[in-house]
Amino acid sequence: MKPGNKAGLFEKDLSKTLLIKELLIKGLLNFFAVISISVTMGIVYILSVEAFLFFSSGEVSLWEFFSSTEWQPVINKFGILPLLNSTLMTSLIAMLVAGPLGIFAAIYLSEYASDNFKARVKPILEILAGIPTIVYGYFALTFITPFLKNIFGHEVVDVYNTAAAGIAMGILIFPMIASMSEDALSAVPSGLKQAAYGLGATKLEVSTGIVVPAAVSGIMAAFIVGLSRAVGETMIVALAAGAGSNFTFNPFRSAETMTGYIARISGGDIGYDTVDYNSIFAIGIFLFLITLVLNIISQKIIERYREIYD
Amino acid sequence: MENNNILNLKDLNVYYGAFRAVKDINLNIQKNKITAFIGPSGCGKSTVLRSINRMNDLVEGTKTVGEIIFQDRNIYNRNVDAVSLRKQIGMVFQKPNPFPKSISDNITWGAKINGYKGDMGQLVEESLKSAALWDEVKDKLDENALRLSGGQQQRLCIARTIAVKPEIILMDEPASALDPIATLKIEDLMKTLSKDFTIIIVTHNMQQASRISDYTAFLMTDENRSGHLVEYNRTSKIFINPKNKQTEDYISGRFG
Amino acid sequence: MDIIRQRKNFISKLVFQIATIAGIFALIILLFSIFNEAFGYVIFENEKSPAEIYDSGIGLENASKEDLVKILENNISKGLMRRFNFDQSFETRDRENVLELVIIEVVNPTIVKAWALSTSIFQKKMIIETLKNDYPEGNLEFRSWLSLDFLFSAQSSIPEKTGIITALTGSLMLLLIAIILAFPLGVGTALYLEEYARPNKLNKLIQLNIYNLAGIPSIIYGMLGLAVFVRFLEPITSGNLFNNAANSTANGRTILSAGLTLGLLILPIIIINAQEAIRAVPKSLKFSSYGLGATKWQTIWSHILPYSMDRILTGSILAVSRALGETAPLIVVGASTFVAQKPDSIFSKFTALPIQIYQWTARPQPEFRKVAAAAIIVLLILLLTLNAGAVMLRNHHKNKKKG
Numbered sequence: 001m002k003p004g005n006k007a008g009l010f011e012k013d014l015s016k017t018l019l020i021k022e023l024l025i026k027g028l029l030n031f032f033a034v035i036s037i038s039v040t041m042g043i044v045y046i047l048s049v050e051a052f053l054f055f056s057s058g059e060v061s062l063w064e065f066f067s068s069t070e071w072q073p074v075i076n077k078f079g080i081l082p083l084l085n086s087t088l089m090t091s092l093i094a095m096l097v098a099g100p101l102g103i104f105a106a107i108y109l110s111e112y113a114s115d116n117f118k119a120r121v122k123p124i125l126e127i128l129a130g131i132p133t134i135v136y137g138y139f140a141l142t143f144i145t146p147f148l149k150n151i152f153g154h155e156v157v158d159v160y161n162t163a164a165a166g167i168a169m170g171i172l173i174f175p176m177i178a179s180m181s182e183d184a185l186s187a188v189p190s191g192l193k194q195a196a197y198g199l200g201a202t203k204l205e206v207s208t209g210i211v212v213p214a215a216v217s218g219i220m221a222a223f224i225v226g227l228s229r230a231v232g233e234t235m236i237v238a239l240a241a242g243a244g245s246n247f248t249f250n251p252f253r254s255a256e257t258m259t260g261y262i263a264r265i266s267g268g269d270i271g272y273d274t275v276d277y278n279s280i281f282a283i284g285i286f287l288f289l290i291t292l293v294l295n296i297i298s299q300k301i302i303e304r305y306r307e308i309y310d
Numbered sequence: 311m312e313n314n315n316i317l318n319l320k321d322l323n324v325y326y327g328a329f330r331a332v333k334d335i336n337l338n339i340q341k342n343k344i345t346a347f348i349g350p351s352g353c354g355k356s357t358v359l360r361s362i363n364r365m366n367d368l369v370e371g372t373k374t375v376g377e378i379i380f381q382d383r384n385i386y387n388r389n390v391d392a393v394s395l396r397k398q399i400g401m402v403f404q405k406p407n408p409f410p411k412s413i414s415d416n417i418t419w420g421a422k423i424n425g426y427k428g429d430m431g432q433l434v435e436e437s438l439k440s441a442a443l444w445d446e447v448k449d450k451l452d453e454n455a456l457r458l459s460g461g462q463q464q465r466l467c468i469a470r471t472i473a474v475k476p477e478i479i480l481m482d483e484p485a486s487a488l489d490p491i492a493t494l495k496i497e498d499l500m501k502t503l504s505k506d507f508t509i510i511i512v513t514h515n516m517q518q519a520s521r522i523s524d525y526t527a528f529l530m531t532d533e534n535r536s537g538h539l540v541e542y543n544r545t546s547k548i549f550i551n552p553k554n555k556q557t558e559d560y561i562s563g564r565f566g
Numbered sequence: 567m568d569i570i571r572q573r574k575n576f577i578s579k580l581v582f583q584i585a586t587i588a589g590i591f592a593l594i595i596l597l598f599s600i601f602n603e604a605f606g607y608v609i610f611e612n613e614k615s616p617a618e619i620y621d622s623g624i625g626l627e628n629a630s631k632e633d634l635v636k637i638l639e640n641n642i643s644k645g646l647m648r649r650f651n652f653d654q655s656f657e658t659r660d661r662e663n664v665l666e667l668v669i670i671e672v673v674n675p676t677i678v679k680a681w682a683l684s685t686s687i688f689q690k691k692m693i694i695e696t697l698k699n700d701y702p703e704g705n706l707e708f709r710s711w712l713s714l715d716f717l718f719s720a721q722s723s724i725p726e727k728t729g730i731i732t733a734l735t736g737s738l739m740l741l742l743i744a745i746i747l748a749f750p751l752g753v754g755t756a757l758y759l760e761e762y763a764r765p766n767k768l769n770k771l772i773q774l775n776i777y778n779l780a781g782i783p784s785i786i787y788g789m790l791g792l793a794v795f796v797r798f799l800e801p802i803t804s805g806n807l808f809n810n811a812a813n814s815t816a817n818g819r820t821i822l823s824a825g826l827t828l829g830l831l832i833l834p835i836i837i838i839n840a841q842e843a844i845r846a847v848p849k850s851l852k853f854s855s856y857g858l859g860a861t862k863w864q865t866i867w868s869h870i871l872p873y874s875m876d877r878i879l880t881g882s883i884l885a886v887s888r889a890l891g892e893t894a895p896l897i898v899v900g901a902s903t904f905v906a907q908k909p910d911s912i913f914s915k916f917t918a919l920p921i922q923i924y925q926w927t928a929r930p931q932p933e934f935r936k937v938a939a940a941a942i943i944v945l946l947i948l949l950l951t952l953n954a955g956a957v958m959l960r961n962h963h964k965n966k967k968k969g
Contacts, residue, residue: 019393025863026762032754033763033772036837039830040775043786046793104585112579113586121586128593130949132891134920135596135942138927142935143599171592178589202575225781232783234894235920239927259785259894266788266898272797280898284789288782295781299774368856370765397859407850409869419868420858467854474858 047288050281059275065282071245071261073276080283082247086162086255090237091230093166093251094173098226101170102177103212103219109178110185111207125175133172137239140168145240148252156252160242163251168236173226180225184218184305185211217305221298228294232287234259258283316341316478316508317362322376324357324366331357333536335376337527339478344500344509346523346545348516350560353529354537355512359480362510363399364392397424400476404483406463408455408470413438413447416455416466420474433473440506441469442499461492468499472507479503481511485518497522516561520549528557600946603939604711606686607693609704610726613674614641626668631661634668641672677726678704680933712940720906721917725933730941733922735908736821737890740918743825744832744889749882751829752836756878759837760844761866779834788898791827796899799823805913819900822912827899828892832885839881843874876959883956887949893920919945 055062060078068079105125109118144164149157157163188211196210212219242254243264256264262280270277317339324332332354339345347355357366364385366372377384385395408416417434426433434451438444443465447458455466464484471479481500485493500509500522513519519526526549527542541554552558616626619637629637635656639647650656650667669675678701681693686708697706709726719729755776763769800818801807803826847870855865871878901921909916919941926938 019861022861022863026758029754029758029762032751033758033769035751036755036779036833037772037775039790039833040779042794043782043790046790047786050793101585101588104582105589108579108582108586112582121590124593125589127953128589128596130887130953131596132893132920132945132949134891134893134923134927135600135946138923138938138942139596139599141927142603142939143595171596174589174592178586202571204575204578205571208578228781232785234783234785235924238894238897239924259783262785262789263894263897266792266900281789281793284786288786291781291783292778295778299777363857365853365856368853393856393859393861395859396857400859401853401857403850403853403857405850407848407854409851409854410873420860423858423860423864423868470854470858 043288047281047285050278051285053273054275054278054282057275057278069247073279076275078279078282080258080286082245083256083258083261083283084286085247085249086237086241086245087231087257087259089162089249089251089255090166090169090233090241090257091227093163094169094230094233095223095227097167097170098172098174098177099223101174102222102226103181105174105178106181106185106219107207107212110182111203111211122179125178128171129175129179131172133233133235134239136168136172137165137236140164140236140240144168152252158242158252158254160240160254161252162237162241162255162257165237165239165241165257166251168240169230169233172233172236173229176229177222177226180222181215181219184215184222187218187305188214215305217301221301221305224294224298224301228291228298231294232259232291234263238263258287262287314341315339316380318377318379319358319362320377320379322358322361322374322378324354324361325373325375326369327371330534330536332361333532333538335529335539337539337542339508339510340525341508342504342506343524344504344511344522345525345527346519347510347512347527347529348514348519349529349537349540350531351514352535352537353531355527355529356482357537358529359482359510359512360401362478362480363396363401365396365401367392397474398476399478399480400471400474401480402464402467402471402482402484405487406460406467408458408463408466410454410456412452413455413458413466414451416470417473420470424474437469437473438466440472440503441465442495442502443469459492461488461495464488464492464496465499468496468503472503476507478508478510481509483512483514486514493518516549520545528552528554528560530556530560600939600942602683603936604943605683606681606709606936607690607706608677608681608709608726609679609697609701609706610675610677611701611704613676614672615703616673619668619672626673627665629665631659631664634661634664637668637672638664646671675705676724677709677933680709680936710940711936712943716937716940717944720908721904721922722906723904725931725937728937730919730922730944732905732908733917733919733941734944736905736916737918737920739821739909739912740825740828740896740916741886741889743822743912744828745882745886747826747829748833748836748885752833752882752885753840753878755833755837756840756844757866757870760841761862761870776834776837780838783894784831784892785894785898787827787831788895790830791823791895791899795823795826803913805911819902819915820913821909821916824896824899824901824916824918825912827895828889831892831895832889835885835888836882839884840874840878843877843881844870846877847873876962880956880959883952883959887952887956890949890952891920891945893924896921897924919948 054060055065059076065078065080067081068077069081070077070079071082109121113121141164144167145157145159145161148161148164192210192214193206196206201209237257237260241257241260243260244254244256245261246253246255248255262283265276265280315338319335319337322332322335323330335358347359349355360366361374362378366374374386378386380395380399383390409419411419414430414434417437418430421430421433435444435448438447443462446462447466455463458466464487468479468484485496488496497518500511503509511523523545525543526545528540528548529537530540531537541548541552541557543553548557549561552561619641620626620629620633622629622633638650656664679696686693693706697704716729717734718731719727720732722728759769759773763772795803796818803820803823804818805820851869851873852865855869860868896918902915902917903925905915905917923938923941923945926934926941
């Protein structure tokens, strides 16, 4: 027995006992964590390979893909612009709805509303954000479109149109923008506000002149995340925006978006290694890159403003 | 100083990132005695304490340089296992932190993970008796430990540590969150425990240090905010006849 | 000057308030538009009127069992009669059962016109006019498209007879597979990142990657599932490898493939929620465990997991409710358009509740919109139940921590 050891209850030795169980568990958990990376790598790999097959098939050149305004797979016309255009249209309409509403609601919740009001309204906004997008698609098709038709005329508004899809998407995204913006507004130090009130400013002047500018990066991050969500949204446009590409700037016309095309084409029984099959991956990688870039930008912005206030 | 060392700190330095929190500590801890670390806040006394059972390993960015010799080995040696070390050098924390489990589970859990095969009921009773808590809780061993008062919780934490039968018990301001009566109970307990265990305590309370400890180490910060050892001696000598002017000023100031 | 400032202040407050209320308003309209479609008057026409097949004065509803069997014999083919007798002999069938057969097989009511709830309430006069003028043979009835029959019937191409039992079973199986994959993987990853990982480059990359995964559009996950689970792993996901292909036409477009896809989709959500839960475990609890000489895994298993489990579960429930409503990835992975039989294994073809809603909404017949509305109500009730469960867990957690 070593000096200083009690005749004891336990085996007492300072040496590292190789705890196989501990090592195994650590290894396993580490492996789990790496799987999450392999998901991303899998996405990137698969999208790239299939997209490469698409562009190397000889049916379409990269230049044609990005410049042609016609997407007609049946006659081998693969210009992404009409799909991209309607994606941007629905997203823009969504942002026009969700942006102002979101930021106004955020200002109201963070600067004006009583705690009681906040406690009641925030769960409602959470519910709104938690409703599946398929339900918004239904809403767009069965409520918003007839509503638009009644206002603008039955001939003016198509049964499927980007306006209805965009508005529904705006309602979907609005709670997220409101909640993220509110977080940014609440993070503004109260000393800043008190200083402004001390100078005799009204609540509006403090809100729009001091608080919003101080939180502008957080609000921008919220907008960008919202935009990324809108670009990737599928079910609303699949139901309400229409099938078949259409290069138009008229929000009341039917026009298929990138996600809508992917959903429609893959919904049928498509054969592997056909141009149709590969084309959805070519669109997919483009979609992936757009949303990735938007998400990274918003993360960078959030990181920066965290640093400022920490 | 008599030579019944159980622990030797040799040129101990602790860094948090680039900041040197503790500088060149040399100290020999005597077996079955109570040693108190005193000094102004931020002087690194808790840091030194936590480096003795390598709790500092759990704090991100901590680096320890120098040696702490325990059972003829440097505990920072590569082949020393921090987990095995902590079974022999236990710790009681500033705020009572029992597990959100029953009183008896609090005692038995440490024994269980250490492979204790004996009678758990007996272990619970013994440990609680040693911690002077048995009479107060013997009828409610299955109750959640969080229902106990602060002082009782802290004695439970001591009982929990005793149950693992360590050589040394580190106490980081164990009574600072307690009322005076509970504090007194803890102090009495420490006196009794020192027969079987070596105790090292960090305290900011001069009276406490002078009442209970056999040895006292006084630490101060230097101009770089690094903590260093100013004086280490028998408690009676430190409090009655300090050799160092800084020690004298600090102690007389605190006794004021 | 000051009055103008005050007025501006007041008006802007009003604008902000209206924007906030717009959210509530949108929710109300959305729910209204769904409930509005799910209930309302319908006109149905009978292939043969009850009076025509049973001319006694008491009405078909009160006919005796013997009379009803006779009506059946007179109006349907012998072969069909034999089949009914084979399924269950007419001697053991009760009167209600035979009456049902008569109504389905002989009277065969078909809905020819349906109205929304609001129209049914406010324009009843117009509805009665329509009945008189356009459908003199028709019968008017107030119908709830959401009914027990709807819940427990299999899919059918006739709107008033279709149901969601296949879709419900499909959704349930998908969620089970998704959670079996994602829960251990997600909690394990969270434990690794919070308790084991040193802040080196690889671990920072893993963390960044998880945040980005959470932002990838769900349809992209569908494409991953299509390429990996449906196509590449087809021998496994179709069950062929185990000689267990429930349906040889599924070609890997099975419940298993779709469930795994949904699992990957909710993985980042589970990880992020579990990380937050684990991070909320007090440091003192961990220290007291390590202070007793516990190893990392002993500390995790005995203290960290029990303390954080209800929050981890809350987050996982929210992730499941996300998976329940997901449609796009299922379409891409290849949900079947028509599944009349309940799926009997993980290698079956599948449909799911949101897929049904999608297909019914996309059909041109207006009656299917009403069926879709009824299915949406079921979906929303399920989601509400899940979320209520999560809230209850959260409150339970709060109370427990109070001691």
